[in-house]
Amino acid sequence: MRAIETLITELARLPGIGRKTAQRLTFHLLQQGPDDSVRLARALDAVAATVHDCAECGYVAEEERCEFCRDPRRDAGLVCVVEDAVSVLAVERSTEFRGRYHVLGGRLSPLDGVGPESLRIAGLLERVRSGSVREVILATNPSMEGEVTATYLHQLLGGEGVRVTRLARGLPMGGDLEYIDGVTLAHALLTRQEVAG
Amino acid sequence: MRAIETLITELARLPGIGRKTAQRLTFHLLQQGPDDSVRLARALDAVAATVHDCAECGYVAEEERCEFCRDPRRDAGLVCVVEDAVSVLAVERSTEFRGRYHVLGGRLSPLDGVGPESLRIAGLLERVRSGSVREVILATNPSMEGEVTATYLHQLLGGEGVRVTRLARGLPMGGDLEYIDGVTLAHALLTRQEVAG
Numbered sequence: 001m002r003a004i005e006t007l008i009t010e011l012a013r014l015p016g017i018g019r020k021t022a023q024r025l026t027f028h029l030l031q032q033g034p035d036d037s038v039r040l041a042r043a044l045d046a047v048a049a050t051v052h053d054c055a056e057c058g059y060v061a062e063e064e065r066c067e068f069c070r071d072p073r074r075d076a077g078l079v080c081v082v083e084d085a086v087s088v089l090a091v092e093r094s095t096e097f098r099g100r101y102h103v104l105g106g107r108l109s110p111l112d113g114v115g116p117e118s119l120r121i122a123g124l125l126e127r128v129r130s131g132s133v134r135e136v137i138l139a140t141n142p143s144m145e146g147e148v149t150a151t152y153l154h155q156l157l158g159g160e161g162v163r164v165t166r167l168a169r170g171l172p173m174g175g176d177l178e179y180i181d182g183v184t185l186a187h188a189l190l191t192r193q194e195v196a197g
Numbered sequence: 198m199r200a201i202e203t204l205i206t207e208l209a210r211l212p213g214i215g216r217k218t219a220q221r222l223t224f225h226l227l228q229q230g231p232d233d234s235v236r237l238a239r240a241l242d243a244v245a246a247t248v249h250d251c252a253e254c255g256y257v258a259e260e261e262r263c264e265f266c267r268d269p270r271r272d273a274g275l276v277c278v279v280e281d282a283v284s285v286l287a288v289e290r291s292t293e294f295r296g297r298y299h300v301l302g303g304r305l306s307p308l309d310g311v312g313p314e315s316l317r318i319a320g321l322l323e324r325v326r327s328g329s330v331r332e333v334i335l336a337t338n339p340s341m342e343g344e345v346t347a348t349y350l351h352q353l354l355g356g357e358g359v360r361v362t363r364l365a366r367g368l369p370m371g372g373d374l375e376y377i378d379g380v381t382l383a384h385a386l387l388t389r390q391e392v393a394g
Contacts, residue, residue, distance in 0.1 A: 003243040003259055010240040013233070015225050016218070026244070027283045028212050030257050034245035036210070041241035043207040046200040047223070048231035048238070060227050062200055086224045 058103035058120045060085050068100050075099040077134035083107050107149040128160050135163040255300035255317045265297050272296040274331040280304050304346040325357050332360040
């Protein structure tokens with residue numbers, strides 16, 4: 001059962017898919033007949049062959065530049081800096097952002113040997129220096145490394161004459177004070193806002 | 198983003214994988230680089246090309262007959278009849294069965310147009326009539342259609358001079374009387390067993 005075993009192993013490498021789920025998926029595909037497996041295989045091949053990083057922002061693209069960098073309706077003066085491509089999807093889901101992106105491809109983590117040169121930071125500086133950018137929104141993840149990365153970028157962009165902002169920190173919708181961590185609550189207190197009358 | 202969309206759609210066709218999970222898996226694969234996608238594609242192609250139904254029992258096989266039908270240590274006189282290949286995995290997990298299998302490829306469901314001729318029933322009769330089978334264990338799922346299928350097979354095999362048994366019905370391990378359905382509890386009462394002293 002070498003082919004079946006191999007497929008189970010490959011599927012189980014995907015995040016959130018354990019061995020038992022991989023087995024269930026494999027047997028589902030076997031039950032559907034070979035057409036389904038082949039169609040999924042072709043979709044994977046197509047992605048592997050055509051998708052690469054956008055030459056401008058690092059997001060996924062099938063042409064030279066991604067859908068956002070090619071869209072003239074997106075504000076090129078507003079750049080949202082994120083760690084990875086999934087973060088772009090998250091910001092898009094908010095439907096509040098009509099600017100462009102810059103995908104770093106990770107976050108600073110000296111202990112893992114990830115320094116500024118490992119990330120798409122030179123490209124960001126280049127975009128800012130080209131003069132068309134008014135504001136850079138730092139939207140790295142709210143983790144220790146994300147904070148460090150944001151602080152580094154803030155300092156780096158300090159002298160470039162561009163507005164640098166960060167996503168607000170505070171209570172998440174549906175959150176419960178009882179279960180909110182202290183750091184978040186401290187942030188929410190320090191950046192408390194006037195109640196609109 | 199045609200290739201990416203296609204892959205998300207194909208992954209979302211898998212059972213238990215919604216659109217959001219499919220998107221997360223796709224972006225994970227994109228982040229890993231093309232090698233992972235290609236390896237998964239090859240595993241799928243290999244399964245599509247080499248796996249078929251065992252000529253004897255209908256379970257998945259990469260050679261003419263499946264691993265169980267080829268295994269001389271498995272008792273060929275004891276045949277466990279199941280609806281599908283995943284059921285074989287379930288019975289194997291019990292580690293209590295050392296016989297062979299017969300995979301029907303579904304269950305009787307007249308409303309969906311699934312009659313006896315749509316299932317691997319002629320092959321089962323053939324195996325029984327070949328004379329080597331002592332006992333047939335009916336292990337269809339404990340659903341309405343599974344029951345109907347088992348009853349049909351029981352009648353069909355009645356005159357063949359072979360022992361026909363069914364999996365015991367009763368309380369599942371870890372179950373709680375409060376939450377057990379009435380039909381199961383009725384079964385458990387009717388087939389109650391003497392407490393071994």
